[in-house]
Amino acid sequence: MKTKLSRRIFLSQMLLAASACAAEKTIVNQRLVIGVISYGKGKQTKERLTGFQEYLSEKMKTIIELEPAFNERMAVERIKRKSWNLFFSTPGLAAMSIANYQYWSMFPLRLDNPSRSIIVVNQNSPLQKIQDLRNKRIALGQQGSATGYYFPLYNLYGLTLASVRFSSTPKISLESLSSGEVDAAALSSQEFNLHKSEFDSSQFRILFTDTHTVPSGSLLCSPDVERKRADLIRNHLKQAPASLIQQARYIPNESPPKYKYMISVVKRVNTIAKNIDSKPVRLFN
Numbered sequence: 001m002k003t004k005l006s007r008r009i010f011l012s013q014m015l016l017a018a019s020a021c022a023a024e025k026t027i028v029n030q031r032l033v034i035g036v037i038s039y040g041k042g043k044q045t046k047e048r049l050t051g052f053q054e055y056l057s058e059k060m061k062t063i064i065e066l067e068p069a070f071n072e073r074m075a076v077e078r079i080k081r082k083s084w085n086l087f088f089s090t091p092g093l094a095a096m097s098i099a100n101y102q103y104w105s106m107f108p109l110r111l112d113n114p115s116r117s118i119i120v121v122n123q124n125s126p127l128q129k130i131q132d133l134r135n136k137r138i139a140l141g142q143q144g145s146a147t148g149y150y151f152p153l154y155n156l157y158g159l160t161l162a163s164v165r166f167s168s169t170p171k172i173s174l175e176s177l178s179s180g181e182v183d184a185a186a187l188s189s190q191e192f193n194l195h196k197s198e199f200d201s202s203q204f205r206i207l208f209t210d211t212h213t214v215p216s217g218s219l220l221c222s223p224d225v226e227r228k229r230a231d232l233i234r235n236h237l238k239q240a241p242a243s244l245i246q247q248a249r250y251i252p253n254e255s256p257p258k259y260k261y262m263i264s265v266v267k268r269v270n271t272i273a274k275n276i277d278s279k280p281v282r283l284f285n
Contacts, residue, residue, distance in 0.1 A: 030229070031063045032056070035084030037075050037093075038068035039169060049088075052240075052248040059236040071168050072144030079103070086233070087220040088249075092146030094218045095262035100270075102223040105256035106234055110249045111216035115190040117151035119208040122177060127184065130155060130208040135280065136183040139165045139173040143273075146262065147188035148173070151210045153269045153276075153283065161281040171195045178203060188214070215257040219250045 034053070038045040045068050057064040067084065069075040072093060078084050079097050088109065089097060097103035119138075121127050127136070138161055141148020148170060165182055167173040170191035177185040178199055184207060196204060219237075221230050237245075238252045245252060275282050 031065065032060065032085045032233075033065045033067055033083060035075065035078055035087040036066070036068050037072060037088075037090060038070060040070055042068040042070075048247060051244045055240055055244055056233070056236065060233065072142035072149070073166070073168075076142075076144050082222050082224050085222050085225050087222075088217065089220045090144065090146065090217045091215045091257070091259070091262060092150050092266070093144040094220060094257070095146070095150075095259045095266045096144055097220055098259060099263045099266050103220040104223070105218035105259075106221045106230070107219045107237065107250040107252055108254050108257045109217040109219060110251055113190055114213045115147060115188040116213060117147035117155075117186065117210040118189050118192060118206050119152060119155075119184050119186050120174070120177065120192060120204045121184045121207045122180075123202055123205050125183065125205075125207075127207055131159070133161065133184055133207075134159050135162050137161070137163045137165065137181070139167050139176045139182040139185040141170065141173065141187065142166060142168065146214050147191070148186050150262070150265050150269050151212070151214075152186035153272065154265045155208065155210060156283050157268065157272065158284050161283065163279055164276055164281050171198070174199065174204070212261065215259060215262060218257060 034049075036045055036049065046066055049066055053064045053066050067078070069078060072090065075087075075093055076096075079087070079093065079101055082101065086106070087093075087097070087103070094103075094105065098105070119130065119133075127133065133156065138152075138156075140152060143149055148167075165176060167176060167185075170187040173185040173187050174192075174195055176182045189209070192204075192206075221233070225233075237250070240252070271285055272283050
């Protein structure tokens with residue numbers, strides 16, 4: 001009797017161990033797709049993240065696919081479909097993904113230079129304050145951009161614009177302003193300082209500066225990733241070599257960025273987003 005009982009206990013333990021191994025193997029071996037916005041520099045972006053991709057592939061014993069998106073608009077489509085398991089996100093897309101699609105921040109991304117959202121006009125423009133943009137044309141960034149889309153629309157709330165033109169990059173917004181196709185352009189102060197030297201030195205002036213510093217981006221995790229698997233990924237990334245962490249630009253020993261205000265901006269802008277494509281553009285409910 002004792003022998004039969006011992007055998008049953010032994011078999012039960014073996015089955016439990018086999019099940020645990022199978023579950024762990026399933027957690028580890030499922031393919032992972034990692035998203036990032038490349039802004040037309042897909043090759044350079046892939047090269048920068050090759051070490052990250054290979055390291056995580058080895059640790060998780062799975063295929064890691066790196067999938068760059070050209071800009072925020074293309075990234076939004078992938079976020080909505082939850083096509084990416086992990087995503088090197090800009091702050092605007094991070095707030096949108098957390099607020100609307102239940103993504104969560106695994107690690108903050110390194111922020112070299114804090115930036116603000118600005119609205120720029122030509123130097124000889126008669127516009128002097130943000131309210132003067134009523135019935136004017138403006139170039140915005142793609143949906144998901146904190147400085148080019150969410151903050152400017154939040155600050156323009158209540159106005160009626162003649163039209164909105166969406167630019168795939170901040171430089172294109174400045175080109176549209178320079179050519180007279182729009183009366184103003186919204187972008188980050190960092191991008192403005194980067195590109196303004198490519199135009200006449202005194203061509204532009206800043207009409208409006210948002211007082212809020214834009215938070216850093218995040219390495220986001222999809223809600224579709226099982227929590228045990230997400231914890232395993234996070235532990236491996238915490239223990240990654242310092243050179244790899246620096247190259248991938250995430251910070252493993254800091255708390256996630258605070259997106260509370262950014263999320264409130266996203267939610268308010270969402271209430272008027274349906275009006276963006278109409279002419280005139282009424283930025284109110």
